[in-house]
Amino acid sequence: MATKLNQIIAIEKGTKSRSFQELTEAHQALQKPAILSGISRTYRPKDEEGEQLPPESTRVQIKAEAIIRQTIETLTKLFDVTATKDWANCQARADVVVDGTTLLAQVPATYLLFLEKQLVDLHTFIKKLPILDASEFWNFDSSTDTWASEPLQTTRTKKVPRNHVKAEATEKHPAQVEVYYEDIVVGYWRTVKFSGALPASRINELLARVEKLQEAVKFAREEANNIEVTEEKVGDKVFNYLFS
Incomplete structure (x- = not known):
């Protein structure tokens, strides 16, 4: 069954993640001298009457060559998946x-x-x-290259003092006058708003x-991404050269 580019894209992220994790684990394992080392000790008494002691041994737990083979396998998958995607992207x-x-x-x-x-x-x-x-x-105003609102007219007023006679003057009392202020229209504002x-x-x-x-x-x-892809196998060539 032919593989589609969208299928390769779907598995690429998981392949990258697994490769990074396995490569990190391999790197960390190789930094531990204790598990790379082994020993075998046997005891022989000086004479037949001497104390007999059991042999001692520690097994080598990991081998660098085995880690290399495991790393090659892991990275070959990553190299091949990425190559398949990138080669296909040239045609998609x-x-x-x-x-x-x-x-x-x-x-x-x-x-x-x-x-x-x-x-x-x-x-x-x-x-x-x-x-x-x-x-x-709003209407577009080409002269200002902006939007202009409808003109709005408002009045300008001024307070003008007025006299209000509360009581007329008599022979005995002067007139009682109260001063008040009246708003008188003295002009008009025409306002147009502009907006960008x-x-x-x-x-x-x-x-x-x-x-x-x-x-x-x-x-x-x-x-x-629905095109069929040819699975590229570049990992073997790279790692055969590096580790052969």
Whole structure:
């Protein structure tokens, strides 16, 4: 049964993890002189009347050559899986199709993976774009290259003192006058707000585009990774040269 590139990609991570773990264990084992060493001691008394003592021995627990063979086996799997993936990636290509139109033709699988990651960042960037205040009505003003609100007119007032006669003057008493202030309109403000933000509709349009492209890139990557691969066997050549 033919192997697909997506199957190789699926097992690559586990193969790397196991190889690293086994290589670390092998390295640590070889740093322990005690388990690399053995000894055999026998005792012979000076004469027949002398005390008899049992022999002593310590067995060699690991052998460097055995560790090398085990390491070669472990790394050969890793080298072969990675080579199979990288060789196949040279051939794995697919079109990025949006709304029935080919936007990018015969894109390598590795670049599709790059595109996928970049589009995640672009989606975040677009979502955080500033939005025009929905409480205002906005029109694009080409003279300032910004959005402008509808003109709003407000009044400017000034307090003017007025006299209120509470009691008219008499022969015996002066008039009782109270001073108060009245707000009088003295002018008009015409206010137009400007903004460099974007309408919500524009941001939603951009989000829809990037999401559509994200979907197209994912489809293309799946298609590219669905090609059949030839299992590469490079590990034997490398390790036969290194350890033969």
